[in-house]
Each structure stands twice: as C-alpha cells, then as structure tokens.
Amino acid sequence: MQPTRRQFIRHSSGAIIAGSALSAAPFVLAQDKSGDPAQPKPTLVVIYLRGGADPLQVLVPYGDPLYYRVRPTIAVPGPAALPGAGAGDRGAAPLNDYFGLHPAMRPLHDLFREGRIAPILSVGSPHPTRSHFDAQDFMERAAPGTRHITEGWLSRYLTHTRTNHESDLRGVSFQPVLPRSLRGEYPVLAVPGYGMNQTLDVFEKLYVNCDEERSLNQKQAAEVRAAQRPSRAGQAVPAAHPPIDGQTNQQTILAAGSRAIARLRELDRIIREGTNSATYPPSGFGTQLSHVARLIKADRGVEVTALDYHGWDHHAFQGGAEGTMANMLADLAGSLRAFSDDLGPRMERTLVLVMSEFGRTVHENGNNGSDHGRGGFMLAMGGMVNGRRLYGRWTGLDRENLIDRRDLPVHTDFRLVFAEALERLFGFDALGSEFFPGFARAGKMLDYLRQV
Amino acid sequence: MDGMIRHFFIAWCVTMVFTGPLRAGGAESRGSDERRLAVHVLNRLAFGPRPGEIEEVQRLGWEAWARKQLDPASVDDSDLHASLAHHFPSLGMSLAQAYRVYQPDYQGQQPSAEEMRMRHMMRGRIKDELKHAVLYRAVYSERQFQEVIAEFWRNHFNIDHNKGEVEYQANHYEQHVLRAHAFGRFEDMLMASAKHPAMLIYLDNVVSQKPLAEHERRMIERFERRSTYRFNPYIDQLQRQRGLNENYARELMELHTLGVDNGYTQHDVTELARVLTGWTAGWQRGRGGEMEYGFLFAHDLHDEGRKRVMGAAFRWADGVRAGEMVIRALARHPNTARFISWKLCRYLVNDHPPEALVERVAGVFQRTGGHLPSVYRAIVFSDEFADPANIGAKFKTPFEFTVSALRASGARLQHPSATLYSLEMQGQPIYGCVDPPGYYDQAEAWLDPGALLYRWEYALKLARDEAPGVRLDEALLPRLRAMRAQEKVSTLDTELLGGALDDRSRAALEAVDDDRLLLGMLLGSSAFQRQ
Numbered sequence: 014m015q016p017t018r019r020q021f022i023r024h025s026s027g028a029i030i031a032g033s034a035l036s037a038a039p040f041v042l043a044q045d046k047s048g049d050p051a052q053p054k055p056t057l058v059v060i061y062l063r064g065g066a067d068p069l070q071v072l073v074p075y076g077d078p079l080y081y082r083v084r085p086t087i088a089v090p091g092p093a094a095l096p097g098a099g100a101g102d103r104g105a106a107p108l109n110d111y112f113g114l115h116p117a118m119r120p121l122h123d124l125f126r127e128g129r130i131a132p133i134l135s136v137g138s139p140h141p142t143r144s145h146f147d148a149q150d151f152m153e154r155a156a157p158g159t160r161h162i163t164e165g166w167l168s169r170y171l172t173h174t175r176t177n178h179e180s181d182l183r184g185v186s187f188q189p190v191l192p193r194s195l196r197g198e199y200p201v202l203a204v205p206g207y208g209m210n211q212t213l214d215v216f217e218k219l220y221v222n223c224d225e226e227r228s229l230n231q232k233q234a235a236e237v238r239a240a241q242r243p244s245r246a247g248q249a250v251p252a253a254h255p256p257i258d259g260q261t262n263q264q265t266i267l268a269a270g271s272r273a274i275a276r277l278r279e280l281d282r283i284i285r286e287g288t289n290s291a292t293y294p295p296s297g298f299g300t301q302l303s304h305v306a307r308l309i310k311a312d313r314g315v316e317v318t319a320l321d322y323h324g325w326d327h328h329a330f331q332g333g334a335e336g337t338m339a340n341m342l343a344d345l346a347g348s349l350r351a352f353s354d355d356l357g358p359r360m361e362r363t364l365v366l367v368m369s370e371f372g373r374t375v376h377e378n379g380n381n382g383s384d385h386g387r388g389g390f391m392l393a394m395g396g397m398v399n400g401r402r403l404y405g406r407w408t409g410l411d412r413e414n415l416i417d418r419r420d421l422p423v424h425t426d427f428r429l430v431f432a433e434a435l436e437r438l439f440g441f442d443a444l445g446s447e448f449f450p451g452f453a454r455a456g457k458m459l460d461y462l463r464q465v
Numbered sequence: 466m467d468g469m470i471r472h473f474f475i476a477w478c479v480t481m482v483f484t485g486p487l488r489a490g491g492a493e494s495r496g497s498d499e500r501r502l503a504v505h506v507l508n509r510l511a512f513g514p515r516p517g518e519i520e521e522v523q524r525l526g527w528e529a530w531a532r533k534q535l536d537p538a539s540v541d542d543s544d545l546h547a548s549l550a551h552h553f554p555s556l557g558m559s560l561a562q563a564y565r566v567y568q569p570d571y572q573g574q575q576p577s578a579e580e581m582r583m584r585h586m587m588r589g590r591i592k593d594e595l596k597h598a599v600l601y602r603a604v605y606s607e608r609q610f611q612e613v614i615a616e617f618w619r620n621h622f623n624i625d626h627n628k629g630e631v632e633y634q635a636n637h638y639e640q641h642v643l644r645a646h647a648f649g650r651f652e653d654m655l656m657a658s659a660k661h662p663a664m665l666i667y668l669d670n671v672v673s674q675k676p677l678a679e680h681e682r683r684m685i686e687r688f689e690r691r692s693t694y695r696f697n698p699y700i701d702q703l704q705r706q707r708g709l710n711e712n713y714a715r716e717l718m719e720l721h722t723l724g725v726d727n728g729y730t731q732h733d734v735t736e737l738a739r740v741l742t743g744w745t746a747g748w749q750r751g752r753g754g755e756m757e758y759g760f761l762f763a764h765d766l767h768d769e770g771r772k773r774v775m776g777a778a779f780r781w782a783d784g785v786r787a788g789e790m791v792i793r794a795l796a797r798h799p800n801t802a803r804f805i806s807w808k809l810c811r812y813l814v815n816d817h818p819p820e821a822l823v824e825r826v827a828g829v830f831q832r833t834g835g836h837l838p839s840v841y842r843a844i845v846f847s848d849e850f851a852d853p854a855n856i857g858a859k860f861k862t863p864f865e866f867t868v869s870a871l872r873a874s875g876a877r878l879q880h881p882s883a884t885l886y887s888l889e890m891q892g893q894p895i896y897g898c899v900d901p902p903g904y905y906d907q908a909e910a911w912l913d914p915g916a917l918l919y920r921w922e923y924a925l926k927l928a929r930d931e932a933p934g935v936r937l938d939e940a941l942l943p944r945l946r947a948m949r950a951q952e953k954v955s956t957l958d959t960e961l962l963g964g965a966l967d968d969r970s971r972a973a974l975e976a977v978d979d980d981r982l983l984l985g986m987l988l989g990s991s992a993f994q995r996q
Contacts, residue, residue, distance in 0.1 A: 142726075143731070144715060144719060144725065146900065146901075147725060147726075189892050190892045203916060212918065212921050213918075215921070215982065215985070215986060215989075216917075216921050216986070218976075219970050219974075219986060219990050256815040256816075256817045256818065256855065257816055257908070259853075259855070259856050259857030259858045259995065262857060262858050262859070263857065263967065263995060265860075265908070265912065266860065266912065266917075266991040267991050269916075270917050270991065273916075273917055273918065277918065328710060329669070329672060378708055378709075378710065379672065380672045380708060384710065384712075385711070412686060417731075
C-alpha cells in the first residue's frame with residue numbers, strides 16, 4: 014500500500030479515516046511567487062537527530078490505550094489524563110483526537126495550529142537494517158541497500174543543479190565535520206568557527222588556486238572524491254577501486270584548502286554582521302540554528318544546509334513527559350520555534366525537515382528505554398507546509414501490524430518526502446530522473462507542501 | 466582531454482616524477498629517493514619523523530628499522546615507561562584498584578561537599594591520565610609502530626570513556642585488551658574485549674537480559690488485546706523483564722569481525738544476543754578474599770534456551786562457554802580474516818588498497834590463525850607498501866597530523882590540555898568517539914573544505930609557542946636564524962617532509978621572513994597533511 018495525501022489511521026479494530034477536528038482545509042498564507050527573480054532563493058534546512066529518535070514519544074498516540082500498556086514506565090500522558098489548571102503542560106499537546114505532541118515540544122504547538130508544521134508518521138527506509146551506521150548512510154545518501162551510491166542526497170542535488178554563475182554558499186553546514194547528506198562531489202562548506210581571518214591570511218599564500226588550475230583541480234578533485242568515497246569502517250570489503258596516488262591527493266588537498274579560505278572569509282563576515290530577532294536556547298544546537306537564520310537573512314543564496322543533533326539513542330532511562338529525552342526535545346522545539354519567529358516572513362521560502370535514521374521498538378525494553386526499530390517520524394516546518402494535519406499512514410500498535418512483531422512499519426518511503434521537498438521548494442524533479450536509483454515514481458506525493 | 470586520457474596523463478606524470486631520477490642514476494637523486502622512502506616509512510609505521518630520525522632509518526636501512534619496530538620488545542623504551550608509570554599510576558592498576566583510588570568511598574551516609582568535590586576531581590583525573598598517556602606515547606615512544614597499531618585497534622574496538630562507568634575502566638582496557646594483544650592473536654584480543662567491562666557497558670551488553678518465554682509472551686499479548694485495561698502486577702513484572710539488547714551482538718559481527726552484512730542475518734544478531742545474555746560486569750570475591758571487579762557471568766540474566774547462530778546450534782548449560790565458542794568461531798571465520806586484513810591495508814597502505822594485497826594478507830591471517838605480527842609483516846614488506854604511488858597518498862587524520870606536527874618540530878609537551886582541545890575541535894577527541902565504528906582513517910571523512918582551519922590554527926600556535934604547555938625545540942630557531950631564506954626552506958623541507966614540498970609552496974615560503982611563521986606554514990602546508 015502506498016501512502017496517499019490523506020492521513021489514515023487504522024486502529025487494531027479496523028481502518029478508519031482520521032480526518033479529525035484539527036485537520037481543516039489547507040491554510041493559505043502567501044501567494045506563490047516562485048518565478049519572481051526579486052524573491053530570494055528558497056532554503057532547505059535538514060536537522061538530523063542521530064541515534065534513532067523515538068517517534069512514539071514525539072507524536073504521542075495518546076488515543077490508543079495500548080500505548081500505555083506497551084510502555085508502562087515511559088509513556089507520555091495524554092492531554093486529558095491530567096485534568097485541572099496547568100495540567101496541560103505535563104500531558105501531550107493535542108494534534109488531533111489521537112495524536113499529541115510531546116509536552117516539552119509545546120513551543121511548536123502554536124505553529125501546528127497555524128498550519129506551519131506537518132508531522133509525518135511511519136516514515137522510514139525500506140531496507141531492514143537496524144544498524145545506526147547503515148541506516149544513516151542509506152538515508153543520507155537516499156539509496157537504501159545500495160552501496161555504490163556514496164554521495165549524500167543533498168550534495169547530489171547541488172551537483173545536479175550546478176551552474177557556472179551560482180553562489181558559492183549554496184551548501185553550508187555550521188559544524189566542523191559535514192553530515193553525510195552533504196558529503197560528495199559538491200564542495201559544501203563545513204564551518205569550524207569564526208574569527209580566524211588572520212590564519213586565513215597566512216595560508217592563502219600556500220593554498221592558491223590559479224584560475225587556469227581551478228577547473229583542472231575541480232575536475233580532478235571530483236574524480237578523486239569519487240574514488241575516495243569511503244567504505245565506512247564497518248563495511249564489508251567493498252568492490253575494487255583504483256588506489257589513490259600521492260599527486261592526486263595533493264591536488265585534492267590544495268583545492269579543498271583554497272575553497273575553504275574564500276568561503277570562510279565571507280561566512281565569517283555574514284555571521285559577525287548578522288543579527289537575530291528571537292531568543293534561541295543557549296545550547297549548541299540553538300546557536301547553530303541562529304547562525305543558519307543569519308545566513309538565510311543575508312541573502313547570499315544558501316539553498317541547502319544541514320545540522321546534526323546527536324544523542325537520540327535512548328536504550329536506557331529514556332524518560333517520559335520529563336527526563337532525558339524530554340530535555341532534548343525541549344531544546345529542539347525551543348530552537349525551532351525561535352528560528353521560525355526569527356525568520357518571520359522568510360519562513361515562506363524556508364523549509365525545515367527534521368528526521369532520524371529509524372524509529373524504535375514499540376514496546377519499552379527492560380531498562381526504561383527502547384531499542385532500534387523501523388518506522389520513524391519526520392517534522393516539516395515552513396510557510397509552504399500544508400498544515401494542521403498529520404501525514405502518512407498509521408496502522409496502530411498491535412503486534413499483528415508491527416514489523417517483526419516489534420517495530421512500527423514503514424508506510425512512507427523517506428525518499429518520497431525528500432522528493433517532494435526538492436520539487437516544491439526548488440522545482441527539481443527527483444523522481445523523473447535516476448536521482449534516487451531504483452526508486453521510480455512508485456506512489457503519489459504526500460502533498461505536505463505547496464509549491465514555493 | 467576527456468577524463469580517461471587525463472587520468473592516464475596524470476598517471477604518466479606521476480610515474481615520471483618517481484622514476485625519472487632513478488633512471489638518471491645520479492647518486493644524489495638515489496639518495497633523495499631513499500630519503501623519501503625513509504619518510505614514507507616513518508609516516509606510516511610511526512607518527513612521522515622526529516629531528517634526526519630520517520637519517521637513522523636511512524642508516525639502518527628501512528627494512529631493518531621496520532623489522533625492529535615490528536618487534537617492539539627489541540626497542541628500548543624504558544625512559545618513557547618509567548615516566549608514564551610515575552605520572553599515570555592508573556595505567557598499572559587492576560579495575561578494582563582503579564575504582565578504589567579514583568572513586569573514593571564516602572565515609573558517612575551523606576557525602577560531604579568536600580567528598581563530592583574530591584570524587585569529581587578524581588574522576589576527571591583518571592580520564593586525563595588515559596588521554597595524556599595516549600598522546601605522550603604517540604609523540605615520544607621509541608616503539609612507534611606499537612603506537613600506530615594501537616591507534617588502529619583503539620578505533621577498531623572503539624569504546625567511549627564518556628559513557629557511564631567506562632571512565633574508570635578505559636585505562637585498564639587500553640592496557641589489557643589493546644596493548645596486551647596488539648602483537649598477539651586477533652582471537653585473543655577479540656575475546657579480551659568481549660569480556661571487558663568497558664566494552665560490555667559501552668555496547669549495552671550489561672543490561673541485556675533473557676527475553677520472555679513464548680508462553681509468557683502470549684500471556685502478555687492476550688492481556689494487551691483485551692479491550693479494557695486493568696493493572697496486573699504479574700504482567701507488569703513480566704513486561705519490565707523484557708530486556709534483550711542487541712547492540713553488542715550486532716557490532717561484534719558488523720564491526721569487530723565479519724563486516725556489515727557479510728555472512729549473518731538479523732536473526733543471527735538476535736540469537737547471538739541471546740547467547741551473550743548474562744555477560745556482564747561486577748564485583749566478586751577473588752581468590753585472595755579481596756573483592757575484585759571484572760567480567761561476571763550472571764546466571765539469572767542468561768537465556769538458557771536453544772540458539773542457532775549462523776547455522777550452528779548452541780545449547781550449553783554454561784553460558785560462558787557457549788559465548789566463547791561463538792566468539793572463537795567469529796574470529797576464525799574467513800570473512801573476518803578478509804575484513805580485518807582489508808582494514809589494516811587501508812590503514813597502512815591506501816584508502817583503497819589493491820585487491821591483490823588484501824587477498825594475500827587475508828591468506829596470511831588465515832594460515833597463521835590471526836597471528837597479528839605475521840599479518841603486519843605481510844603488509845609492511847609487500848611491494849605495494851613501498852610502491853612510489855602510495856607515497857603521500859593518504860591524508861593524515863587530525864590525530865596523525867597533530868602528533869606528527871609535535872614530533873617534526875621536536876616540541877616538548879609539558880602539558881597536553883591545549884593539544885587535546887585542538888583535537889576536539891578537529892573532531893577527533895581521544896577516547897571520545899561516540900560511534901562504535903571508531904574514527905575513520907580515510908581522507909573523505911576528514912577532508913571537508915572547512916576542516917583544515919583548525920590544523921592551520923594549531924600549526925601556527927605550535928610554531929609561535931602560543932599553545933599552552935607546548936614548547937618548540939630550543940635548537941631549531943637559532944639554527945634557522947643563521948640561514949638564508951632559501952636554505953631555511955630547503956632545510957625544513959628535507960628534515961620535516963623529506964623533500965615533498967612542491968615548487969609553488971617553496972616559492973611562497975621563501976618569501977616569509979619570520980622563522981616561526983615559516984615553520985607554522987610548513988606544518989600547515991598541503992605537503993604536511995599527506996603521508
């Protein structure tokens with residue numbers, strides 16, 4: 014069964030359509046100006062929750078009594094569970110009469126009601142791996158089960174749409190080491206820090222890239238990078254690759270260095286001179302997101318950026334309405350809300366996609382935590398979101414409907430969500446080409462986005 | 466020129482570069498080739514040359530030097546050993562001793578503020594001792610290959626000493642799992658890691674319990690399906706007991722032995738996890754009556770049912786034996802031989818090691834029953850290892866860069882904290898890799914456009930004596946001061962890089978009139994990032 018644009022919920026008792034009170038007609042916010050050259054480029058911000066964030070604690074199925082039985086110590090109470098003033102703060106914030114948002118994510122609840130956030134249920138990979146590393150690789154390269162695709166999907170998008178006169182800040186990540194989705198041929202900038210202009214002045218002399226050499230270097234770098242694609246540490250012995258020789262290695266390093274210098278200079282200036290008009294949580298993630306906001310507001314043509322948020326592998330002492338995961342969700346939600354407030358009207362052209370490599374076991378484990386599962390969740394935030402409802406198919410928590418009798422099934426292939434983001438944001442047809450190898454237009458788009 | 470022709474062209478140029486001087490036959494160019502090879506050997510089998518070491522390798526001949534390094538006991542390292550034992554006592558302690566010393570008991574029921582402060586301090590100290598020891602050894606040990614290969618195993622059998630009580634155990638793990646077996650058999654290292662509390666905690670095996678029996682599971686399911694919910698203490702108890710944790714079992718096959726999806730299924734992972742239930746850590750009375758901490762088999766957590774792992778059935782009353790049997794079988798599996806050989810070739814030769822080499826090395830691994838020194842020898846004395854095409858073909862990891870910069874500049878490391886901080890910024894804190902695969906050693910993982918910046922920063926700080934706790938070799942600057950610009954650059958090129966500097970960098974460096982800046986730039990140059 015393929016996902017459709019309507020949200021389906023099937024209780025264990027049978028299928029029902031859950032177009033509940035809150036899922037009203039799409040909320041039209043702004044007129045489409047995608048063809049207008051005066052409009053800034055749309056931006057896609059990918060937030061990756063590493064470790065397999067638990068979907069059942071984020072989109073709490075409080076309407077299902079089974080949820081409270083399979084998670085005796087970590088279940089999040091529903092909104093009605095705690096009658097009385099102020100009690101709503103401890104129970105899930107209702108998204109409809111079945112699902113609620115974790116109480117620590119309350120800052121995002123207003124955005125849901127305004128139709129600016131779309132949660133997606135039971136989304137994930139068709140590949141059955143429950144290894145973090147494989148699942149992340151497969152997802153960030155958008156090529157489940159395929160080892161010969163070694164470039165990140167965002168990098169591939171940037172490469173496919175590359176032109177001669179484009180911004181050199183199309184792809185940026187505000188962390189020292191790039192997320193896998195941005196690794197590949199396209200020279201995305203990883204930003205280790207700021208205020209290093211002196212150092213750049215010094216090394217500019219050694220990492221020169223003359224114009225005549227640039228094209229050669231880039232071509233070579235591309236070839237080398239294609240050859241250097243890593244087989245990750247855990248991988249079985251990969252197919253034969255020609256070894257890399259010293260000379261090409263030298264060229265690659267020079268090219269990387271000279272690119273870094275030029276763009277770090279520019280980025281440094283943007284972050285120093287930029288401002289934020291909302292208060293972000295004082296966390297590492299909050300700071301990174303505030304910098305993303307400055308970069309977007311600077312109108313320098315950033316199209317794709319991605320951030321990692323580590324630590325979602327809650328095998329033990331995960332907590333329920335409060336506790337370890339709740340604290341992380343509060344930071345995540347507070348940062349996202351600040352970002353949305355900060356960008357204001359720019360959110361009409363900015364899409365934030367929050368994702369993780371897989372979901373977790375439906376049943377809690379013996380350590381008040383949960384183990385690696387399959388079906389997960391995503392959140393889409395932006396002005397172009399068809400909001401006020403949930404997307405994807407839901408088939409309940411009954412063991413009969415779980416994968417291996419333990420995990421949420423995957424009803425929506427993550428590539429469908431990615432494809433829609435690229436299409437509606439950038440007008441890029443990812444399903445028509447071999448962009449996702451072996452993944453033809455198998456199903457209809459979810460339609461969680463409007464064309465920007 | 467299309468891609469194919471260009472590729473050949475580049476290959477041809479490179480061949481010219483390396484074979485040209487040999488054909489010319491001059492004594493000087495033969496000398497520089499030998500020098501280049503000596504630097505290559507020092508880069509790959511050591512963390513780069515220290516002042517004077519290139520000459521030493523040339524004097525001995527690189528093969529003789531390498532043979533000595535491959536037998537660490539033949540290299541005198543007593544000074545460092547004594548110094549480490551003095552400064553880092555935790556390295557010589559049993560796990561129980563480490564707990565007693567670094568987690569001091571509270572006297573009363575309620576710890577005093579002073580007691581809590583003390584505990585906090587000691588916890589920081591035991592972690593520091595390990596990080597400092599790893600760094601000092603890498604920089605100063607005469608047994609360089611031992612350190613290079615320890616770094617390999619540290620990543621292969623990765624643990625993160627920021628997870629739970631691993632902080633008290635990682636020092637013992639480094640000594641008794643990695644270093645104790647790095648020149649022994651793979652199987653013994655694997656077994657030692659499987660029984661070490663640090664690994665069992667890091668990969669959650671200590672909390673893995675036998676899963677529910679079928680009848681218990683059915684009972685719970687019947688209960689869950691009932692339309693009305695009523696609390697049942699018996700069911701509640703059963704539900705809490707579910708606790709198979711597959712984390713370690715999966716990594717044992719995926720990362721430590723076979724390689725991912727290389728001869729096992731999800732079912733095998735679950736079955737192996739069941740075999741390993743009860744493999745945990747804790748205190749028990751030792752032979753002398755003292756309480757000892759270590760591997761502990763917990764019968765009550767062990768699943769005694771029938772299991773099948775990769776086609777072999779296990780039903781042993783003794784859960785320790787059954788686990789040992791599977792682990793031995795994994796260590797001896799041909800896929801393991803190939804996987805470990807491939808990783809070692811990747812580490813020591815090329816990010817994409819030649820197929821034929823991997824095949825040969827895997828053959829040695831199997832024939833010798835995973836005797837590691839034989840495996841190392843097969844790689845180091847292969848034609849591929851010394852092939853000019855592999856010289857400078859690898860990009861240094863942040864750790865390799867940092868250590869090699871300290872060695873090349875002959876720096877004195879009085880306090881390592883600034884250096885450890887730089888490693889963190891470069892993305893490679895010691896014993897701080899969260900992900901079970903450990904740190905990558907391939908260029909692609911580290912060569913991001915922004916990643917060079919922290920290296921440059923460190924190189925400049927080091928050269929300017931601005932990194933706290935690090936001081937340059939006192940003789941270096943006065944020597945440079947007496948030289949002319951060209952001479953300075955060619956001396957540094959010869960002594961630090963073995964002549965790998967390209968013409969344009971040379972020209973840029975000759976224009977620099979500040980000696981410290983010159984040194985910093987050289988350490989930050991593209992040539993110094995290669996090995």
